[in-house]
Amino acid sequence: MSPEVKTPDPARRSERSRQAILRATRELVSEVGYAKLSIEAIATRAGVGKQTIYRWWRSKGAVVFDSFLALSEGADGMALPDTGDIAADLKAVLRATVAEFADPAFEAPIRALNLEIAGDPELAAQYRKKLAGPVDEAKKERLRSAQRAGQIAADADLDLALELLYAPLYQRWLLRSGPLTAAYADALVDHALRALRP
């Protein structure tokens, strides 16, 4: 048996409850959708009391939001790989994104979150500030490194650059308008880099 079981620790137990709640929230959003999700169902699934949830979050929206935030925290280091080869690095990242979207357990809650954001300007602003903004900043750091290496135009608009790389993938996924494959990820990177060449 592991030492954790022998020495009970309230902080550790709290963190375990928090993680169970966030995991239950993500699962339930996927299974029943945001509209039908209830705090009660989250509590039951996570094996905690409703009051435990209300002590930490003010609303259903807040738990759902944090449940997604937690996913990216776990990823640790949003920094993109930097091998010096911008094409290879971006292809690795976009192939990984394609693979994630192919996994229903991952894509269903992300879809639910996107529908919420698209329908709610205030949530969209929060999402940009807390999640999309920092992630985009990490991606831009990699593009800046490529600019210094002369692989991307020094005056490139990096917001537009990220959109060229990711928006086609996002739209194809959201509207289910075409196959999401590794070859597609590669083609996207090749086209975007051609558009951004010095």
Added chain:
Amino acid sequence: MSPEVKTPDPARRSERSRQAILRATRELVSEVGYAKLSIEAIATRAGVGKQTIYRWWRSKGAVVFDSFLALSEGADGMALPDTGDIAADLKAVLRATVAEFADPAFEAPIRALNLEIAGDPELAAQYRKKLAGPVDEAKKERLRSAQRAGQIAADADLDLALELLYAPLYQRWLLRSGPLTAAYADALVDHALRALRP
């Protein structure tokens, strides 16, 4: 009096009810939004019974979908302008799209429709078949003309080409992640064409 009035024709009367329902649906989606739209309100506005609507459509989403489809049927000629200058023609079209998205009366129902489609794979497939597919085909015709003129690579993937042109604009609009301006439309076209150059 016109002959139509003298000889009642059930088919014609049906068509008139259908058009009234579709018009009422579009008006109400703009006025109250998709979420608050009810079949009852559509029936009242259109001057028909609820059963008439349920005889033709299985759900609220289905009526809304057909109400948008009816718009594009009327539009006739989805062809893009062809002055011989692909950059100028695409900029004119993307600037017009940007202007449409700036109009709340236009963008609110389109947003509602997109959320429906993103959440319903069957509706998404219908949408592609009946609406997005034919519109994309018209756009590809203009790209093929540019290929013949040597302005776009002969072996360019035209699905990817359309995504490079439109997906960044779509994503920025849907997630409200940045300003939609004429300058942005122009920059998108310039970047996409650079990516697609022979």
